Amino acid sequence: DVKVTQSSRYLVKRTGEKVFLECVQDMDHENMFWYRQDPGLGLRLIYFSYDVKMKEKGDIPEGYSVSREKKERFSLILESASTNQTSMYLCASSLMDGYQETQYFGPGTRLLVL
């Protein structure tokens, strides 16, 4: 079974803090993704990576950065947290498998920025 883990289930941070969200997968997947999920808006892609040290902007990258130093680990960084970044953050990974590629999700991190 694919296992994607995220470092925290719940986080409370203050405005202006630098926030690190960690994601680790154990299935040697090339692709990793960070989404945020908000009521009524569904999942929105923040960043993704298809290889170590590679990253691509998703649909809403502003205010975020990412790091992928090892294949199994993909970090999301909020450089200066703001209240509008309060959300559920979901990490996913997938094999590079053409159009049949399937994404598997971690348990999510619910972030509250005060």
Added chain:
Amino acid sequence: QKEVEQNSGPLSVPEGAIASLNCTYSDRVSQSFFWYRQYSGKSPELIMSIYSNGDKEDGRFTAQLNKASQYVSLLIRDSQPSDSATYLCAVKTRYGNKLVFGAGTILRVKS
């Protein structure tokens, strides 16, 4: 127009009935279609994937794809209260590895 559209619901069905969830997409050349189930407070889990026109069955679940009409649906037979969740439709577009998700349909199965 949103790239992937779903009726937000809630869709309420009695236990034992067939639940029908629908999704439309805008990118005509999309190739891959996925249905995820998400329980409240949990992350999405894959239920079905479909790539060719027609029906694909897996247990109580059937995915239907009609590329000409640009819609994909999920049928749940013999609905159970444990099927109550939000169902997310996801479409892989022509643009690389990105999945585009609909906002989800809330399903409530009443016993």
